[in-house]
Amino acid sequence: MTFHRHLHSRREALIGAGALFAWTQMPKLARAEGRDPRLLVIVLRGALDGLGAVAPVGDPDWIGLRGDRALVLDGKTPALPLDAFFALNPAMPNLHRLYKAQQASIIHATATPYRERSHFDGQDVLESGVARPGAVDTGWLNRALMALASDGQVDLRGSRALGVGAVTPLVVRGQAPVMSWIPQKLLLASDDTRARLLDLYQHTDPKLAVALQARIRLAALGPAAGPDDPFADNPALPPGIARIRAYVAEVAGTAARFLAKPDGPRVGAAGFVGWDTHINEGAAAGQLANLLGALDGALAAIETNMGEAWHETVVAVITEFGRTARINGTDGTDHGQGTVAFLTGGALKGGRMIADWPGLKAAQLYEGRDLKPTTDLRAVLKGLLRDHLRVDERVLASTVFPDSADVAPMAGLVG
Amino acid sequence: MSSSAKAEAILALNRFGMGPRPGSIAAIETDPRGALIAELERPYAALAASSALPSSTKAFRTVADANAKRQARATLAKREQEAKRKQMADASAMAPPAMAEGATQDSKEQASKEQDGKEMAEKAAADAVPDPGRPIYLQEVKIRTEAALNADIGLTERLVWFWSNHFCISADKIQSMSGAYEREAIRPHVLGRFVDMLLAAEGHPAMLFYLDNTISMGANSTAGINRSRGLNENLARETLELHTLGVRSGYTQDDVISFANVLTGWTWVPAGGDPEHGGEFSFNPRLHEPGAKTVLGKLYEDGEVEQGRAVLRDLAIHPATATHIAGKLARHFVADVPPPALVETMAKVFHDTGGDLKEVTKAMVSSPESWTGPATKLKLPCEWTVGMVRAAGMTQTDPVRFTAGQTLLGERLWRPPSPKGYADDEATWIDGMGRRLDIANNFSERAADKVDPQDVIENVLGSCVSADVKQAVGRAESRQQALALLFMSAEFQRR
Numbered sequence: 001m002t003f004h005r006h007l008h009s010r011r012e013a014l015i016g017a018g019a020l021f022a023w024t025q026m027p028k029l030a031r032a033e034g035r036d037p038r039l040l041v042i043v044l045r046g047a048l049d050g051l052g053a054v055a056p057v058g059d060p061d062w063i064g065l066r067g068d069r070a071l072v073l074d075g076k077t078p079a080l081p082l083d084a085f086f087a088l089n090p091a092m093p094n095l096h097r098l099y100k101a102q103q104a105s106i107i108h109a110t111a112t113p114y115r116e117r118s119h120f121d122g123q124d125v126l127e128s129g130v131a132r133p134g135a136v137d138t139g140w141l142n143r144a145l146m147a148l149a150s151d152g153q154v155d156l157r158g159s160r161a162l163g164v165g166a167v168t169p170l171v172v173r174g175q176a177p178v179m180s181w182i183p184q185k186l187l188l189a190s191d192d193t194r195a196r197l198l199d200l201y202q203h204t205d206p207k208l209a210v211a212l213q214a215r216i217r218l219a220a221l222g223p224a225a226g227p228d229d230p231f232a233d234n235p236a237l238p239p240g241i242a243r244i245r246a247y248v249a250e251v252a253g254t255a256a257r258f259l260a261k262p263d264g265p266r267v268g269a270a271g272f273v274g275w276d277t278h279i280n281e282g283a284a285a286g287q288l289a290n291l292l293g294a295l296d297g298a299l300a301a302i303e304t305n306m307g308e309a310w311h312e313t314v315v316a317v318i319t320e321f322g323r324t325a326r327i328n329g330t331d332g333t334d335h336g337q338g339t340v341a342f343l344t345g346g347a348l349k350g351g352r353m354i355a356d357w358p359g360l361k362a363a364q365l366y367e368g369r370d371l372k373p374t375t376d377l378r379a380v381l382k383g384l385l386r387d388h389l390r391v392d393e394r395v396l397a398s399t400v401f402p403d404s405a406d407v408a409p410m411a412g413l414v415g
Numbered sequence: 416m417s418s419s420a421k422a423e424a425i426l427a428l429n430r431f432g433m434g435p436r437p438g439s440i441a442a443i444e445t446d447p448r449g450a451l452i453a454e455l456e457r458p459y460a461a462l463a464a465s466s467a468l469p470s471s472t473k474a475f476r477t478v479a480d481a482n483a484k485r486q487a488r489a490t491l492a493k494r495e496q497e498a499k500r501k502q503m504a505d506a507s508a509m510a511p512p513a514m515a516e517g518a519t520q521d522s523k524e525q526a527s528k529e530q531d532g533k534e535m536a537e538k539a540a541a542d543a544v545p546d547p548g549r550p551i552y553l554q555e556v557k558i559r560t561e562a563a564l565n566a567d568i569g570l571t572e573r574l575v576w577f578w579s580n581h582f583c584i585s586a587d588k589i590q591s592m593s594g595a596y597e598r599e600a601i602r603p604h605v606l607g608r609f610v611d612m613l614l615a616a617e618g619h620p621a622m623l624f625y626l627d628n629t630i631s632m633g634a635n636s637t638a639g640i641n642r643s644r645g646l647n648e649n650l651a652r653e654t655l656e657l658h659t660l661g662v663r664s665g666y667t668q669d670d671v672i673s674f675a676n677v678l679t680g681w682t683w684v685p686a687g688g689d690p691e692h693g694g695e696f697s698f699n700p701r702l703h704e705p706g707a708k709t710v711l712g713k714l715y716e717d718g719e720v721e722q723g724r725a726v727l728r729d730l731a732i733h734p735a736t737a738t739h740i741a742g743k744l745a746r747h748f749v750a751d752v753p754p755p756a757l758v759e760t761m762a763k764v765f766h767d768t769g770g771d772l773k774e775v776t777k778a779m780v781s782s783p784e785s786w787t788g789p790a791t792k793l794k795l796p797c798e799w800t801v802g803m804v805r806a807a808g809m810t811q812t813d814p815v816r817f818t819a820g821q822t823l824l825g826e827r828l829w830r831p832p833s834p835k836g837y838a839d840d841e842a843t844w845i846d847g848m849g850r851r852l853d854i855a856n857n858f859s860e861r862a863a864d865k866v867d868p869q870d871v872i873e874n875v876l877g878s879c880v881s882a883d884v885k886q887a888v889g890r891a892e893s894r895q896q897a898l899a900l901l902f903m904s905a906e907f908q909r910r
Contacts, residue, residue, distance in 0.1 A: 116663070117668065117671075119833065120835055133662075137842055189852045189899065190896075192896075193852070193896050193900070196887060196890075197887075197900055197903050200883055200900060200904065201905070203883040204881055204883050204905045204906075205909070207841075207845065208908070211846055214846070214849075215849035273832055278627055278647055278649050279627055328645065329634065330627065330630055330646075330647045332647075334647075334648050
């Protein structure tokens with residue numbers, strides 16, 4: 001009993017500690033086409049078990065691989081059918097609904113070019129967009145914005161907004177100004193004190209000036225928290241998974257409120273941790289089901305809070321790598337390779353499972369243990385950046401995802 | 416005293432210590448580097464105040480006992496309520512039958528009453544047996560933080576913080592042991608040998624539980640066969656990747672698996688099973704994968720717990736470990752991108768002395784490269800907060816307030832988001848400036864009636880602040896605002 005108590009509270013705090021987001025405004029983007037696209041990237045840190053999220057129920061080797069831990073269509077909690085071959089984890093009814101409404105697509109057996117098994121290196125590759133870990137300290141989303149700025153599509157001067165978050169996700173770090181936010185309350189310093197400090201920094205430390213100025217701009221956008229903000233005045237939240245659900249929905253929902261504002265940011269990123277399911281994974285009814293349920297709630301909150309702007313939105317949910325195809329010795333899964341990516345939003349041409357299925361026989365697994373990656377995740381991300389945000393294809397191959405010239409952008413994801 | 420000597424004293428206090436207090440610059444400015452070495456040579460004194468604190472295993476058992484008692488109380492209360500309800504139900508059965516329509520309503524009410532009853536029973540049990548884990552944690556926080564507030568320079572305490580983060584566990588997973596783990600596995604070795612700290616950390620029950628090794632078992636071990644369970648790679652991987660060799664240093668997935676097999680059997684005594692030894696380290700041969708194993712090309716004969724110790728001893732003196740540790744120390748203390756010559760010097764000393772951490776630290780503080788670079792490091796939230804309290808001349812802290820502040824700044828004490836611990840580069844923390852300002856504002860509000868900003872500039876910062884800062888402080892609309900600006904100044908935040 002003690003064990004479960006501890007495990008539970010660790011997961012809870014992991015999510016709390018790592019969650020925040022940052023974004024950059026791009027008011028003029030695609031105006032010429034009469035569009036005003038939004039992109040929100042959600043990074044699941046810890047490596048999501050793709051097979052536990054989207055099960056290949058039509059694969060003859062599926063049951064043999066996972067035994068009674070395999071999600072099936074006729075299980076106690078039946079998986080939700082996506083097509084004749086794949087089924088979605090039952091904890092994600094909202095995503096299933098969006099998929100049926102052709103507002104969600106799922107890519108399976110996908111991975112970044114990273115083939116080792118370190119979380120931290122894996123996240124570095126995922127977020128930096130560079131195949132070699134530790135090579136750069138900027139993210140692909142930020143470099144994509146810089147590319148749009150140099151094209152004149154975005155005016156970065158007007159977009160410097162503000163940061164309150166303690167840690168900015170790497171995917172949005174870089175030269176394009178970033179603001180970040182974290183949902184906690186404190187007696188705030190006065191505008192006057194802030195202005196004086198900014199003046200001091202401008203004379204003594206330009207980097208600190210930029211960081212502080214970003215926050216002042218965000219504050220000027222007005223409050224993002226709605227009347228139902230569960231963190232507004234009362235920090236006492238329900239314990240356990242209810243707290244996680246509330247937190248994740250609040251973070252994602254607030255991001256959506258900002259993105260929906262006419263003069264607000266257009267691109268954002270959020271990170272949620274806790275996906276490192278080494279022990280008692282519980283894909284159907286335990287830990288992983290709870291986390292996927294929380295993510296599903298977050299997607300619903302985004303859809304609701306985006307309002308009309310949902311039709312111009314794409315949300316991309318990505319993770320650093322997958323997990324072992326088989327269950328390990330402690331009823332969980334260890335670090336692996338191929339996994340899933342979720343795309344949802346009104347701008348998608350959805351309702352599709354996209355997978356070049358590698359098979360699950362021992363000889364078909366990567367190094368005999370992991371789902372083999374057959375779709376380069378960069379192809380998906382490049383497709384979104386090209387067709388949704390209109391980033392130039394050559395720039396995508398040179399600076400956004402360097403060394404990806406042989407990875408063609410995936411066509412037809414949006415539209 | 417010349418202004419350059421004063422500047423070096425300030426750098427010594429900020430870069431290698433806990434920050435200046437009233438009088439501390441004057442105390443070391445004749446020989447700042449010598450003062451740092453002297454602190455390292457001082458015989459290590461355990462935290463005097465910690466003698467009253469429980470050991471990790473005692474704290475663990477105290478919390479486990481309270482949990483068990485609380486559960487028993489809740490069960491008893493539930494039984495009593497059920498008995499009462501049965502009595503009432505029996506009584507109403509004697510009464511004339513209710514109308515059919517009302518019966519459904521009654522059963523609904525009944526269900527909701529049952530739920531209320533269950534919650535009440537749990538709440539009553541929680542009130543009667545409060546969780547002792549939180550007060551133990553807060554007491555540990557208080558004593559640790561006050562050690563930093565009261566240190567003359569604070570290099571040794573900085574080393575404790577560094578190594579505690581390097582070998583981090585999380586109080587979110589095991590709060591009861593979190594403070595005691597640092598006192599038992601980290602603190603005694605920060606000026607000792609790396610191998611001793613490595614053995615103490617990896618063999619500590621808190622670490623074994625945090626990285627899932629307590630339930631890992633060899634597929635061919637007695638328990639593995641009987642229970643059809645097996646290996647968990649977590650501890651082996653993080654030991655190689657984070658604690659010793661470093662990521663991408665040449666070990667393979669096979670090394671991880673093999674090392675994980677070596678470590679099977681490293682577990683703890685379950686809390687419920689033993690009232691006197693619950694939570695203690697235990698090597699359980701039933702979980703241990705039998706046989707010789709090869710790690711990094713070297714064959715280790717089966718020697719039960721000694722097999723794991725032998726691998727750890729070799730990892731501790733591996734050249735990749737020397738480079739990894741030297742680089743990480745230099746990055747933490749000196750610069751996000753430390754001078755390569757400094758890292759080389761420290762790695763060489765690590766290698767030549769077999770991992771003598773006092774010698775490695777001395778090499779760092781006596782290398783000229785550690786002193787020539789500009790102050791570009793952004794203080795970590797914990798360094799900045801403690802530095803602010805020290806600058807105000809305070810020596811005590813309220814652990815509730817302190818932990819709340821660290822939470823807001825994104826650096827919760829002993830609760831890192833992953834086994835990698837907290838990053839300490841500028842990019843990670845610079846976007847938190849807005850939140851720091853709010854914390855500085857709050858602290859200054861409480862300190863303004865006791866602390867004069869001009870005194871802080873003259874006596875604490877040795878007047879070594881720019882004319883811009885002096886002007887901003889001079890023009891501030893209130894003492895509180897002046898202090899907040901001072902604590903937020905680049906001079907105060909960078910080291």
